[in-house]
Amino acid sequence: MVSIHTAHKLRLHKIKSRKKANSQEFQSIFHRDRLPATVGMFGFLIAFSLFSLQLALVPFMPASLVDKARQLEVFEQAPEETYEIKQIIYDSGHLNVEFIKPTDIAIDSKNNLYVAICAHTSEDNYIDKIEKFDDQGSYIEEGWNQQSLELSCPRSIALDQSDNLFVIDSKDNLTLRLRKFNQDGVLQTDFSELTFANTNNINSIAIDSHNNIYLLDTSIKQLTKYDQNGNEIGILIHENDTGSSSSDLFIDNNNILYLADSANSKIHTFTSEGTPIAHYGEYGFENGNLISPVTMAVDSLGNMYVGDSAKRTIKKFSPNFEFITSFNYETFNQDPSYAPFEIDLNDQNAVFVMGTEYYDDVLYRRGVIQKFEKEPTIEEVECQVDNDCSDDKACIDGTCELPVCPTVPLAACQEYQYQNHNCQIVDNCPEGQSCNTDTELCEIPSEPCLGEGETGNGIDGDIQQCCNGLQHIDSSFPEGLDCIAPDNGSFICANCGDGVCGLGENSCNCPNDCPASIEVNPEKEPCLEAGGTWYDDQNPCPYLCGGDVCTAQEQLGACSCGDNMCWDGVSCQTELTSSTLTIYAAGTKAENVYPTMQLKIKDKVVKTFTNVQGNPSQRQFNTYTYEQVGPISINDIQIVFTNDRYIEGKEDRNLTVDKVVLNGVTYETESPVVYSQGSWSSDNQCGPGYKKSERLACNGYFKYSDMSAEQLACQTEGGTWQQFSNQCADICGMGSNCLSTPKLSCDCGANACWSGTACVANTISQFDLDQDYDIDQDDYTLFIQKFVSKDLTIDFNGDNKITISDYYYFRQAYLDFMKGSNN
Incomplete structure (x- = not known):
């Protein structure tokens, strides 16, 4: 496929050649510097008169001479640059x-x-x-x-x-x-x-x-x-x-x-x-x-x-x-x-x-x-491009010169300088000070410090400082029963000792705030329900499905399922089960170091991946795989970013996770049900929330879930996601004649109902006296009983007293409601 029109290019070349020849010809005839010295003023006037006569006869001249006349005009007015x-x-x-x-x-x-x-x-x-x-x-x-x-x-x-x-x-x-x-x-x-x-x-x-x-x-x-x-x-x-x-x-x-x-x-x-x-x-x-x-x-x-x-x-x-x-x-x-x-x-x-x-x-x-x-305006030039000159000069008309930068309003403590072949705004301040563009004053900058959870480098005595209130702790991390300590001299700035297991802290580098779990093993109850025998003080490996590849566990506790059976962590099985998790991730580097990513399952680090590379902007992600004997729930998975680094205006080390695939099921990181801390947003920067982002700009984590978007909205609204006995559930506008098949939905509590996206005021909830989420004859009968026994506590008509008027109000409203729900 050709993008240059060859025929036109050749024709254009011929035009240029003809123009060049014409220009040289007229230059040799009419240019005053080439008139013979013996001609003098008289000779020049004759030549000029002949030329004037020729221009006057242009309409009657051959095309070639017209071209020459135009070329002369172009030649005399030609600017220095072409x-x-x-x-x-x-x-x-x-x-x-x-x-x-x-x-x-x-x-x-x-x-x-x-x-x-x-x-x-x-x-x-x-x-x-x-x-x-x-x-x-x-x-x-x-x-x-x-x-x-x-x-x-x-x-x-x-x-x-x-x-x-x-x-x-x-x-x-x-x-x-x-x-x-x-x-x-x-x-x-x-x-x-x-x-x-x-x-x-x-x-x-x-x-x-x-x-x-x-x-x-x-x-x-x-x-x-x-x-x-x-x-x-x-x-x-x-x-x-x-x-x-x-x-x-x-x-x-x-x-x-x-x-x-x-x-x-x-x-x-x-x-x-x-x-x-x-x-x-x-x-x-x-x-x-x-x-x-x-x-x-x-x-x-x-x-x-x-x-x-x-x-x-x-x-x-x-x-x-x-x-x-x-x-x-x-x-x-x-x-x-x-x-x-x-x-x-x-x-x-x-x-x-x-x-x-x-x-x-x-x-x-x-x-x-x-x-x-x-x-080029001359045959031999000092430069052709800016890179032929020193960093503080530009190639202008073949000569290395100091260019004029554009006149733009700047702060009083700033100026334009030509550096690295570009006009740049620089601070015009004494050494050791920088320009504050808000106050337009030169100020001594505060010492840079590392925030909570940020990783520093202490090699060669270049020890970076933690921000006020934070302290240096080592960057070791747990893996199984062991603590792994990196050999690169790194440390973490953390608030260790405040009683909260914060960013960068774990059971290895801050055990007081992050003790190893000693709670009741969550597998004990399902083991007993499955008919197994639970041993608090035994290693689980001999009883696990695939126990021959089992490694030492961080805590004791074993479920024995009996002869020819094994425990997979959830139930008793007759054969081996396993789970595979694949993480699609990419990172950007700072100081020539790429992100470190940890995989946590049930809040325990099971694997650490260093040097996470790829190209997030071009959607090029590497795959990182973890296999485990026994089941893994997506609700137990966290992807953690541990070594954030940002150098203003230069580099930013970030971790991007496109998705995770668990046993063939894909979970997108940008899903609205993925909770994160470390994803950037304008409202709370790197704070926690459902950000719908796949990038961790600060140290933090992604926590995945198999919830639906509706279930998440229910929890956000303060409701309870549960199974109802019928299809009406707590859904607004539902009344009698509900199908009796169970339904998962949101329970918004008293005087509220579920709209599908939010809990809203329920205008008919006062009629559901038996609170079975169904308005029917039972509610009417209960109303009569309470009214007769003077046990009615609801003022239906809003007159601040309970009288026979409430009976008529309830009866009419109930009949209207029943009529509408049956249509």
């Missing part, structure tokens, strides 16, 4: 046909090019899709199965820091939707709650370095900011605000927002919070002017590239908006509608320009993506 087309990229599916209705382009960190195409036609070859090309312009066939993406007219795309692709397309004819795909085209997040009703004009999307999402909606003239989970942070620009008529959005490495305002011939800049910074551009036809800027991009030095649709021109400006150069988007004809539509840059600051034009009829728009690179 850009040349290096590559032309076409639709992967059509060697001789351009892209059909391309809408947007984006370039990832590996210089792969993504193209969004909104074909909206029934022809087989023209479909709505996302196409991907490598840095050589070759189509990448792997992934991005167009049918599985279910795209409908993708109109805007953007990439985050992990090269995930965000796509806005049509959900239906009236609304738009936003979805996130990984590098292989696999759907990661469907922001289904973000539906954009009654608009087809979200022109641009951008993602900042914190993965916040910015959407520019031209139909309502509004720029809105969302966090990475799709929660709205705020509307940065409203209708009638400066920049509200913009048509394109770009965000640079410093999270500065740039808006191309075609209606007002302006470029606006804002902070990521929506505070205006500067407004550039004036309407006009000079080099430094703009007419209709529709798209733009910013390189690593802050230079701006603006696509002006009025003249099919890309103009380059310095960070202070000083004009540098301009170059034209090449067209197959001179149709003025064939204008630059989108611009993006790769990491070498090559400029990719996408343009479109109508052809055949207005239903089809074709487009070509052209790649421009800056030509």
